[in-house]
Amino acid sequence: MKRLCFSTILTSLVIAIAFATISVVLPSRANALSGSDFNAGRIMDDGIFFNGNTLGYDTIQQFLNSKVPVCDTNGTQPRGGTTRGAYGASVGNPPPYICLKDYTQNTPAKAADAYCPGGLGGGMKSSASIIYEVARACNINPKVLLVLLQKEQSLITDDWPWPIQYRSATGYGCPDTAPCDAEYYGFFNQVYNAARQFQRYRVQANLFNYRVGVSSYVQYNPNAGCGGTNVYMQTQATAALYNYTPYQPNGPALSNLYGTGDGCSAYGNRNFWRMYNDWFGSTYAESYRWSTSGYSIYNEDKSYTVDPGRLEPGKKYFARISAVNTGAAIWTNTGYNPVMLGAGGDSRFCTAGWFACNRPALLQQASVSPGQTGTFEFPFYAPYTPGEYRESFKPVAEMLSWFNDDVNASFGIRVESPGSFSWNTTGYTIQNVAKSQYMDPGNLEPGQHYVAQISGVNTGTATWKNNGPIPVMLGLARGDSGFCVPVKWHACNRPAKLTQASVAPGQTGTFEFEFVAPRAPGTYYDHFSPVAEMFSWFNTDPDSLFGIRVASPGTFSWSTNGYRIMNQARNQDMDPGRLQRNTVYAVTLTVTNTGTATWKNNGLLPVTLAAPSNTSALCTENWYARCNRLVLLKEASVAPGQTGTFEFEFRTPIALGPYRQDFKPVAEMFSWFNDHPNQTFGIWTY
Amino acid sequence: MYLLMLRQNKTKTSKKKLLIVGGAVAAALLLGGGIFWLANRNDSTISDGNDDPTATTLDNQGETISLDPPSESDKQETEQHKQDLGNQAQNPPVGSNAVTPVITSASVNGVYAYVPGIFEEGGTCTANFSSGNQKFSRASQGFQNVQNTGCAPINLSRSDFPSAGTWNVTVTYTSPKATGTSQNQAFEVK
Numbered sequence: 001m002k003r004l005c006f007s008t009i010l011t012s013l014v015i016a017i018a019f020a021t022i023s024v025v026l027p028s029r030a031n032a033l034s035g036s037d038f039n040a041g042r043i044m045d046d047g048i049f050f051n052g053n054t055l056g057y058d059t060i061q062q063f064l065n066s067k068v069p070v071c072d073t074n075g076t077q078p079r080g081g082t083t084r085g086a087y088g089a090s091v092g093n094p095p096p097y098i099c100l101k102d103y104t105q106n107t108p109a110k111a112a113d114a115y116c117p118g119g120l121g122g123g124m125k126s127s128a129s130i131i132y133e134v135a136r137a138c139n140i141n142p143k144v145l146l147v148l149l150q151k152e153q154s155l156i157t158d159d160w161p162w163p164i165q166y167r168s169a170t171g172y173g174c175p176d177t178a179p180c181d182a183e184y185y186g187f188f189n190q191v192y193n194a195a196r197q198f199q200r201y202r203v204q205a206n207l208f209n210y211r212v213g214v215s216s217y218v219q220y221n222p223n224a225g226c227g228g229t230n231v232y233m234q235t236q237a238t239a240a241l242y243n244y245t246p247y248q249p250n251g252p253a254l255s256n257l258y259g260t261g262d263g264c265s266a267y268g269n270r271n272f273w274r275m276y277n278d279w280f281g282s283t284y285a286e287s288y289r290w291s292t293s294g295y296s297i298y299n300e301d302k303s304y305t306v307d308p309g310r311l312e313p314g315k316k317y318f319a320r321i322s323a324v325n326t327g328a329a330i331w332t333n334t335g336y337n338p339v340m341l342g343a344g345g346d347s348r349f350c351t352a353g354w355f356a357c358n359r360p361a362l363l364q365q366a367s368v369s370p371g372q373t374g375t376f377e378f379p380f381y382a383p384y385t386p387g388e389y390r391e392s393f394k395p396v397a398e399m400l401s402w403f404n405d406d407v408n409a410s411f412g413i414r415v416e417s418p419g420s421f422s423w424n425t426t427g428y429t430i431q432n433v434a435k436s437q438y439m440d441p442g443n444l445e446p447g448q449h450y451v452a453q454i455s456g457v458n459t460g461t462a463t464w465k466n467n468g469p470i471p472v473m474l475g476l477a478r479g480d481s482g483f484c485v486p487v488k489w490h491a492c493n494r495p496a497k498l499t500q501a502s503v504a505p506g507q508t509g510t511f512e513f514e515f516v517a518p519r520a521p522g523t524y525y526d527h528f529s530p531v532a533e534m535f536s537w538f539n540t541d542p543d544s545l546f547g548i549r550v551a552s553p554g555t556f557s558w559s560t561n562g563y564r565i566m567n568q569a570r571n572q573d574m575d576p577g578r579l580q581r582n583t584v585y586a587v588t589l590t591v592t593n594t595g596t597a598t599w600k601n602n603g604l605l606p607v608t609l610a611a612p613s614n615t616s617a618l619c620t621e622n623w624y625a626r627c628n629r630l631v632l633l634k635e636a637s638v639a640p641g642q643t644g645t646f647e648f649e650f651r652t653p654i655a656l657g658p659y660r661q662d663f664k665p666v667a668e669m670f671s672w673f674n675d676h677p678n679q680t681f682g683i684w685t686y
Numbered sequence: 687m688y689l690l691m692l693r694q695n696k697t698k699t700s701k702k703k704l705l706i707v708g709g710a711v712a713a714a715l716l717l718g719g720g721i722f723w724l725a726n727r728n729d730s731t732i733s734d735g736n737d738d739p740t741a742t743t744l745d746n747q748g749e750t751i752s753l754d755p756p757s758e759s760d761k762q763e764t765e766q767h768k769q770d771l772g773n774q775a776q777n778p779p780v781g782s783n784a785v786t787p788v789i790t791s792a793s794v795n796g797v798y799a800y801v802p803g804i805f806e807e808g809g810t811c812t813a814n815f816s817s818g819n820q821k822f823s824r825a826s827q828g829f830q831n832v833q834n835t836g837c838a839p840i841n842l843s844r845s846d847f848p849s850a851g852t853w854n855v856t857v858t859y860t861s862p863k864a865t866g867t868s869q870n871q872a873f874e875v876k
Contacts, residue, residue, distance in 0.1 A: 054749070143745075176834075195830070209836065216791045243832075280751055326747065406746055
């Protein structure tokens with residue numbers, strides 16, 4: 001029993017290991033393609049067919065290399081008892097043979113048109129380059145072009161191709177039973193015209209036999225007697241393939257997918273579908289997919305493109321990305337699932353105009369069908385710190401699905417350094433506000449406004465500008481300036497921006513600003529220095545110290561012989577002791593300048609007659625200011641020793657009786673005059 | 687002593703079983719390998735390209751691209767195409783004056799057709815409609831379309847048909863190089 005048990009276990013072990021071995025070493029057939037998978041009305045989805053951005057040049061070359069590991073250039077391989085070279089020579093195609101991976105050709109330029117809006121430059125190009133450029137110019141999937149070349153002439157896998165295969169590489173201009181049209185000979189001609197024609201089928205769809213959304217008769221074979229069926233074209237790509245090659249595979253052709261069918265079989269569209277599946281995967285697109293050729297960067301008003309590798313710090317730009325709908329769903333920019341450009345997290349480029357900091361832009365078009373191109377556009381500011389910045393954005397159907405990644409979807413910019421900012425000042429000048437007279441900085445009047453001009457040579461490598469993201473301004477690094485004129489300065493630590501629009505290295509720039517001299521006599525300094533806003537301060541130049549001295553205007557003192565009171569018409573002197581109640585009278589006060597300052601009735605130190613008590617019951621509406629400033633000095637200027645006058649009116653109080661009040665001059669904002677025995681104004685009303 | 691003998695016997699028995707199991711595993715591996723070899727000994731000549739690719743790269747959207755060398759079926763088709771080209775070189779196609787247009791759709795709205803076997807501009811496609819004794823025709827220009835000559839669509843409306851019923855249409859192509867008429871196609875006019 002024990003031996004039996006051991007034998008049973010041993011046998012089971014052997015079988016188990018044997019099956020395990022088989023299952024490990026046998027390849028998976030789960031993805032095997034079957035003819036029953038072929039859908040005559042949906043050979044390929046538009047999102048796959050009309051997508052020129054799937055392959056880079058290098059990948060195309062890599063693909064071509066893989067399909068011809070060794071090119072039989074000299075035709076030395078055996079063939080039918082002889083060599084390929086000998087056989088080829090016997091039918092007019094002697095060696096050497098150039099394989100597609102090595103093929104080059106001089107190509108003509110092609111102007112952009114409605115079918116190939118990219119246009120093409122001319123010149124000597126490799127086959128990979130031709131396929132790559134035509135695919136992008138005409139927005140046809142380069143994989144489609146590769147399969148077309150194989151389907152028509154086996155050029156992808158042929159390791160000893162003949163010139164005739166290049167001459168009619170895509171079968172363009174080659175009817176089934178007649179010679180090819182020489183007008184379309186040549187590899188480039190063939191690839192370009194085929195791709196262009198695929199777009200023509202889309203743009204001029206109504207001109208052609210097979211149209212999306214329409215059921216049309218498709219034969220099995222050029223021999224009409226073989227029959228055919230009506231096929232409902234589910235995609236534009238499928239219609240295009242039938243317009244190019246108007247045959248569908250019959251049952252026998254589909255039953256033997258990798259071989260031949262019967263005398264009524266045609267293989268063009270079957271082989272296209274099969275080869276695409278084998279080399280590149282499914283011909284059916286997922287719902288939300290995209291491809292892009294990358295971003296274009298525009299200036300702020302979007303009038304021209306700029307090099308993303310040379311952006312200016314702090315400047316506003318617009319980014320625009322074209323997105324080909326390579327999926328099966330229609331994109332919309334409204335409804336429950338609008339398509340937006342999105343980021344995984346908040347973007348450092350986020351600015352006003354974005355929907356959110358992880359949603360730079362909404363799809364611009366109301367609707368983008370598979371195969372069509374949509375665009376996203378968003379503003380951004382280049383960071384102030386020079387360097388390289390990169391982020392990845394990709395579309396998202398909101399509340400539904402993120403799109404696939406794309407190698408070209410990375411948003412990268414490089415912010416260039418504007419250079420260094422330094423200066424060497426050449427000094428400053430001061431003028432009166434009218435700029436009609438230069439002033440001595442050491443003898444300015446208190447409270448007076450002046451205009452200062454500070455100049456300096458650009459000793460750095462950056463060009464100074466007075467606008468844009470880094471305007472150069474004159475600044476004060478610490479605190480506000482005592483010279484500030486708030487209505488004239490940008491801020492009390494920013495007196496002026498650069499006068500010139502641009503100052504290149506070696507040139508001289510100037511800063512001009514109005515300032516007010518402090519009212520108290522004395523010496524004042526500020527250390528102004530230019531600043532490249534948001535970027536850096538300039539060097540400190542010891543010679544840039546801005547200094548002024550405010551001179552004293554002198555002393556203000558007076559004497560007077562007293563007030564002369566007249567009627568309001570000033571044609572009759574009145575007795576101050578017998579004035580009527582509530583009546584207006586005129587007064588003249590003659591005064592003598594006994595100080596050293598010249599009195600003025602304008603400017604910053606106007607001399608007025610004032611009530612030191614700050615108000616007066618005699619006030620009329622004609623007084624200079626409120627009820628404490630009666631009137632300005634009548635004369636424009638009264639030098640020391642000269643005589644001036646104040647003329648004013650007053651209204652007697654309603655109440656009967658005596659009334660007394662002191663008035664005396666004041667140099668406004670500077671000092672009161674001395675007291676004088678005759679400054680008291682006294683009246684009696686009855 | 688007895689215990690020691692028992693232990694020695696047990697040790698010998700264990701070694702024996704170990705040898706048997708080891709041999710069985712080796713035999714199983716050989717058996718599995720043999721079955722695999724038998725099942726796949728001709729694979730070098732019958733690969734159909736269906737296997738998952740072993741050498742791959744990714745495209746710009748992350749899709750897999752096969753970088754496998756050409757399959758046997760690829761090679762056979764390539765050689766067959768080369769043979770066809772060789773035959774054509776020895777017996778080049780000369781074309782034919784006789785062509786047979788193909789009607790792809792016909793209805794009260796119009797007729798679409800193409801002409802296989804010829805690739806040219808300037809020919810005339812004429813659609814001839816008939817129903818009993820009633821007849822009329824419409825013509826359009828032929829134009830080059832890659833591998834055949836397309837007929838510009840012949841657009842119609844209900845008012846073009848004198849009566850309802852079953853109508854027949856054929857398309858005749860005429861040019862200096864070729865001429866021919868399609869098979870008849872019937873459609874209903876309501």
